[in-house]
Amino acid sequence: MQALKQIHTQPDPYAPFLLSQAIQLGNLVFVSGQAAIGDDGEIVGKGDFDRQAEQAFKNLDRVLRAAGTSLGGVVKVTIFLTSMANFPKIVELRRKWFSAPYPADTIVEVSGLYSPDAMIEIEAIAVGPGDAR
Known part of the structure; x- marks a missing residue:
């Protein structure tokens, strides 16, 4: 059985919640939900969807890089919205x-x-180092 590798970012605002930013198993990287959390652990852009979306994607990019892959390696994403009014964005x-x-x-x-x-x-789910698109 392959070992699970925990992926960390610095700082890791998820550590207080006792979850991994991502887990790598073989050549797959499973990324926990990335929200608009800033380095201080607080929400960036309260009430501003555009700022929150930008931060969430930046956080996704950061954790993927920490895993040795990139946004180009993402094969599946699930995006959770509190309002479908933001869907067109x-x-x-x-x-x-x-x-x-x-x-x-x-x-x-x-x-x-x-x-x-x-x-x-x-x-997100991404392919790991060396397998990115």
């Missing part, structure tokens, strides 16, 4: 942060995330 975000072939994607509206101020959270 997701297409532009995909264009900005990903490139063809675009990852498989599921978007879900939820009644709430880990904080009442959080508006978006992104989880």
Whole structure:
């Protein structure tokens, strides 16, 4: 059986929640939901979806790099939104942060995330080092 490798970022705002930023198993990287958490552990852009989305994608990029891969290695994302009113912005975000072939994607509206101020959270599965697109 292959060993699980825990992926950390510095700082790691998720450590107080007793979860891993990501886990690598073989050549796959499973990334925990990335929200608009700043280095101080606080939500960036309270009430501002665009700022939160930007920070969430930056956090996704950072944890993927810590795992030795990149956004180009993402094969599947799940994006959680607290309002589908922001759905049209997701297409532009995909264009900005990903490139063809675009990852498989599921978007879900939820009644709430880990904080009442959080508006978006992104989880991902990526291929690891050496296997990115």
